[in-house]
Amino acid sequence: MAQMNPRQDGARKSSSWSAADFNRLLAIPPGAVLALFFLVPIFGVIWRSFSDPAIGLLNYRRLFTDGPYLQSLWLTITTALMVTVLCLVTAYPVAYVMARARTSIQQLIGALVVIPLWTSVVIRSYAWMVVFQRRGILNQALTSTGLVDTPVNFIPGSIAVYVGMVHIMLPFMILPLVANMRSIDGRLLAAAGVLGATPAQAFLRIFLPLSLPGVLAGSALVFMMSLGFYITPALLGGPRHMMAAVLIEEQANRQLDWGLASALATVLLVLTVAVYSVYVRLSNRVEGGLAHGR
Amino acid sequence: MEHRNSQLNRRRFLAAAGAGTLGLATGLPEMAQAQPSRMVMATGGGAIEDAYRKTVFAPWKEKTGIDIITTGNEGARLKAMVEQGKTEWDVLQGAAEEVIVYARQGLLEKLDTSKLDKTQMFPGSVHEHFLLTDFAAYCIAWNKENVKTNPPKDWKELWAIKGRIGLWKRPFQTLEVALLADGVALKDLYPLDVERALKSLDKIKSKIVWWARGAQGAQLLLDGEVEAGAIWNGRVHAPKLAGAPVDFTLNQSILVSDAWAIPKGAPNIAKAQELVALGSTAAAQAAFAKQLPYGPANKAALTLLGDDIKVSLPQPGDNNRLLDIEYWAANGAAVNERFNKWLLA
Numbered sequence: 001m002a003q004m005n006p007r008q009d010g011a012r013k014s015s016s017w018s019a020a021d022f023n024r025l026l027a028i029p030p031g032a033v034l035a036l037f038f039l040v041p042i043f044g045v046i047w048r049s050f051s052d053p054a055i056g057l058l059n060y061r062r063l064f065t066d067g068p069y070l071q072s073l074w075l076t077i078t079t080a081l082m083v084t085v086l087c088l089v090t091a092y093p094v095a096y097v098m099a100r101a102r103t104s105i106q107q108l109i110g111a112l113v114v115i116p117l118w119t120s121v122v123i124r125s126y127a128w129m130v131v132f133q134r135r136g137i138l139n140q141a142l143t144s145t146g147l148v149d150t151p152v153n154f155i156p157g158s159i160a161v162y163v164g165m166v167h168i169m170l171p172f173m174i175l176p177l178v179a180n181m182r183s184i185d186g187r188l189l190a191a192a193g194v195l196g197a198t199p200a201q202a203f204l205r206i207f208l209p210l211s212l213p214g215v216l217a218g219s220a221l222v223f224m225m226s227l228g229f230y231i232t233p234a235l236l237g238g239p240r241h242m243m244a245a246v247l248i249e250e251q252a253n254r255q256l257d258w259g260l261a262s263a264l265a266t267v268l269l270v271l272t273v274a275v276y277s278v279y280v281r282l283s284n285r286v287e288g289g290l291a292h293g294r
Numbered sequence: 295m296e297h298r299n300s301q302l303n304r305r306r307f308l309a310a311a312g313a314g315t316l317g318l319a320t321g322l323p324e325m326a327q328a329q330p331s332r333m334v335m336a337t338g339g340g341a342i343e344d345a346y347r348k349t350v351f352a353p354w355k356e357k358t359g360i361d362i363i364t365t366g367n368e369g370a371r372l373k374a375m376v377e378q379g380k381t382e383w384d385v386l387q388g389a390a391e392e393v394i395v396y397a398r399q400g401l402l403e404k405l406d407t408s409k410l411d412k413t414q415m416f417p418g419s420v421h422e423h424f425l426l427t428d429f430a431a432y433c434i435a436w437n438k439e440n441v442k443t444n445p446p447k448d449w450k451e452l453w454a455i456k457g458r459i460g461l462w463k464r465p466f467q468t469l470e471v472a473l474l475a476d477g478v479a480l481k482d483l484y485p486l487d488v489e490r491a492l493k494s495l496d497k498i499k500s501k502i503v504w505w506a507r508g509a510q511g512a513q514l515l516l517d518g519e520v521e522a523g524a525i526w527n528g529r530v531h532a533p534k535l536a537g538a539p540v541d542f543t544l545n546q547s548i549l550v551s552d553a554w555a556i557p558k559g560a561p562n563i564a565k566a567q568e569l570v571a572l573g574s575t576a577a578a579q580a581a582f583a584k585q586l587p588y589g590p591a592n593k594a595a596l597t598l599l600g601d602d603i604k605v606s607l608p609q610p611g612d613n614n615r616l617l618d619i620e621y622w623a624a625n626g627a628a629v630n631e632r633f634n635k636w637l638l639a
Contacts, residue, residue: 068634075638129510133519153458155519156503234506239463239637247634253370254392255627256399 042269049266052259059263069247073267076244079233080226083165087222088215090166091173095214098174099181110178113171121168125232128164129155132236156238164232172225173218180214181207212286220279224272244268330562333360333569336367336386341528342552345585346387350573357572360565369396372557376401381559384566390426391466393553394623397423403556406567410574411594416610419591424555425574428588429616431549431608432467435515435530435542436522445522448546449475452522453498460514460523463504465633466622467548468495470615471524474546480615488629492636504637515540526550527608531587547614551591583607 049059063069098109116124131138132154139151154160184207192202230249233241244264251261335351337343343364351362367388373396375381388396396402402423412420419426434452436445446452452459453475462468469491470483476494478487495502503520505511512529514520516538527547530540554573556566572578579590580598589607590596596604610616622629 066635067631068638071635071638126510129513133517135518234463235510238504242634242638250630250634253368254395255630256369256373256395257627258370258373 045262046266046269048258049262052262059259062260063263063267068242069244069264072242072244072247073264073271075240075242076227076229076268077271079161079165079241079243080223080229082162083169083226084219084223086162086166087169087173088219091170091177091218092211092215094170095174095177095181099178099184100186113174116167117171122231124168125164125235128160128167128232128236132157132160132163155236156241158237158240161233161237161241164236165226165229168232169222169226172221176218176221177211177214180217181211184210210290213283213290216279216283216286220275224275227268227272329358330360330565332363333384333562333565334363334365334382335569336365336372336383336388336557338367338387338389338552339364341586342387345582346573349581349585350569350578353578354569354572358565358568362569372396372401373399376558379559381557381561383557384560384562385554385569386557387427387552387554390424390551390553391617391619391622391626393424393555394421394619395626396555396557397421398623401558403558403560403563403566405556405570409571414576414592414594415574416591416593418610418616419551421553424553425570426551426553426591427573427579428552428582428586428591429549429608429610430551430588431527431544431547431614432462432471432524433527433542433544433547433608434522435525435540437515437518437520438539438541440518440521445541445543447543450477452524453494455501455522457501457521458503458519458523459498459501460503460505460511460520460525462511462524463506463637465629466626467550467617468524469629469633470548470617471546480546480613483615484618484621485625486621486629488632492633495636527606528586528588531606544608545613547608549589549608549610549614549616551617551619552588 050056052059094109094113098106098113101109130136133139134151134153136154138154139148142148143151188206188210189202192206193199197205228245229243230245233243234246244267248261248264248268251257251264335346337346347362347364355361365383367386369388369392372383372386375383386393393402404422405425407420407425410420410425416426416429434446434449436455438445440457441455446455449471461471469486469488472491472494473483473487474480476490478490503514503523505514505523508526508529511523511525512533515523515525515530516533518539525542527542527544530538530542534540534542554570556563556570560566574592576590576592576594576598579592579595582588583590583595583599584603587606587608589609596609599607608614
C-alpha cells in the first residue's frame with residue numbers, strides 16, 4: 001500500500017485512491033445512519049415546535065411569556081453548571097493520580113471509575129435516597145458521633161442532588177481528563193525541575209495549561225449531559241430542582257402536547273449546540289496557544 | 295396507571311422487544327385474516343400486570359387459545375403509533391385521567407358496550423372510548439413509629455400534623471386534597487378552585503416532601519422519612535399486612551381508576567373488544583380484587599367477594615370522591631402549568 005502516508009496525498013494523481021478518500025468513504029455508513037435515525041427525527045422535532053397545533057411561534061410564546069418553563073430552564077442550566085464544576089474539582093486529582101500511576105494501579109482505578117456505569121441511573125438514585133434519608137446511614141453516622149442532635153433532612157435538597165448527579169457524571173469527566181493527561185510528556189515536568197521550578201510551579205505553569213484541552217472536553221461533556229438529567233433530581237431534589245426534562249416528559253407523555261414538548265426540547269438543543277460551539281472555539285484557542293508555545 | 299403501580303424491569307423490556315418483533319411477524323398480509331395466536335396489551339407493568347395475568351389473561355387463553363404479550367403503556371408511543379398508522383397494541387390499560395386525554399385526541403377506537411350490563415357498573419365508569427375497571431384511593435397514610443398517637447383522620451388533620459408530609463408532585467388529586475384540607479366539602483370539589491388549593495398548599499409548603507413516583511412515596515412512609523402523607527392504598531396495603539410500621543385511612547380519599555381501551559387501528563379490534571368485555575366481567579374483577587386492594591367497577595363482583603376482602607376495597611361512597619376526569623381532560627393542561635409555576639415560585 002504505497003498511499004499509506006497521507007502527507008504524500010498532494011503529490012498523487014487524483015485517479016488513484018488516497019488515504020483521505022478512503023477515510024471519507026469509511027465515514028459514509030455511520031454518517032448515513034446518523035442522518036437517518038438522528039438528524040431527520042431532530043428536524044422533525046424542530047419543525048413540530050413551529051407547526052403543532054398551528055404554524056407560527058405559538059409554542060415559543062407560551063414558553064417565554066408565562067408559566068414555569070423559563071424558570072425551569074434556568075434551574076436546569078444552573079444545576080448542570082454546578083454539577084460540572086463539582087465534577088471537575090473531584091475528577092481532576094483522580095485523573096492526575098491515574099494518569100501518572102503504574103499501569104496496574106491505573107487499571108484498578110479505571111475499573112473503579114467505570115464499574116458504577118453498569119448500574120442503572122434509577123437504581124443508583126434510589127441508593128442515594130437510602131444513604132441520605134432521615135434514618136439513612138449518613139444520618140446514623142452523624143447522630144451517633146454526636147455531630148448533630150437530630151437527623152438532617154438531606155432529602156429533598158441540593159446536597160443530595162449534587163452528590164447523586166456528580167456520582168453519575170464523574171466517569172465522563174475523569175476519562176477525557178486521563179486521556180489528555182496521559183499525552184502530557186512527563187519529561188517537560190522533569191525539565192522544569194532541572195531548570196529550578198518547584199513542583200507547584202511546574203504543575204501550575206506546565207501541567208495545568210497542558211491539561212486544559214481535557215478539562216474543556218470533560219466539562220463540555222458533563223454539562224451537556226447534565227442538561228438532560230431527569231430521574232436523579234426528581235428523586236433527590238425538591239421543586240427547586242425541577243429540570244426541563246421533567247416538563248418535556250410531562251408534555252410529551254401525559255398531556256400529549258407535542259408542540260410544546262418539541263419547543264422545550266428545541267430550546268435545550270439550541271443551548272447544547274451553543275455550549276458545544278463555545279467548547280470548540282475555546283479548545284481551538286487553547287490548542288493553538290499550546291502549539292505556539294504560550 | 296404508571297405511577298400507581300409500575301416498575302420498569304427487564305422482563306417488561308423483553309416483553310416490549312418481543313412485541314416489536316411480533317409486530318413484524320403479524321404484519322405479513324396472509325396472516326391478517328387468521329385468528330391471532332398472540333395479542334399485545336400495554337400496561338403499567340409491575341403488580342397490576344401480574345394481577346391481570348392471573349385474573350384476565352389466563353382465562354382468556356383458556357377461552358380463545360390466544361396469548362397476551364404485554365408492553366409499557368407510554369402515551370407518547372401510542373400517539374406516535376396512531377400517527378404513523380402502525381398500531382401494535384390491541385388493548386391498553388392506563389390511568390383514567392390519562393386515557394381520557396387519549397380519547398379526546400382521537401387515539402382510541404369506540405368500545406362495543408352492547409353486551410355490557412350497564413346497570414351493574416358504578417356511575418361514571420362506562421365511556422364511549424374506555425371503561426373504568428377499578429377504584430384505587432389516594433388516601434392518608436402515616437408512619438406508626440413517627441405518629442404514635444392521634445393519627446390524622448382527615449386531610450385537615452394531616453395538614454396540621456407536626457413534621458413532614460409526603461405528597462405527589464402532580465396536580466391531579468393533590469389539589470383536590472388541598473381543598474379538602476381547607477374545608478371544602480367532598481361534594482363541592484369540582485370545578486376546582488385552583489388558587490384556593492395552592493393557598494392551602496402554601497400553608498404547609500415547608501413541611502412537604504414531594505414524591506414523583508408511587509414506589510418512592512410509599513418508601514418515604516415506610517422508612518419514616520415523612521411523618522405522614524398521601525399515597526395510593528395499593529402501595530401501603532401489603533406492607534401494612536406484612537408488619538411494616540405504616541397505617542392508612544380511606545376516609546375522604548380521592549378515588550382514581552384504571553381504564554381499559556382499544557387504540558385506534560389496533561391489529562385485532564374484534565378480539566380486543568372481547569378481551570375488554572372479559573376484563574369487565576364480575577368474575578374477572580372479583581378475582582382481580584383478591585390480588586390487589588382495588589374496588590371493582592362492576593358492582594356484581596362485590597357479591598362474589600367475602601367481607602374480609604371487601605373491607606379494604608375503595609368503593610364510591612359518601613366518604614370519598616371519584617376523580618373528575620372530565621374536569622381534568624378539559625383543564626389539565628392549564629392547571630398543570632399553573633401548578634408547576636407555583637412549585638417553582
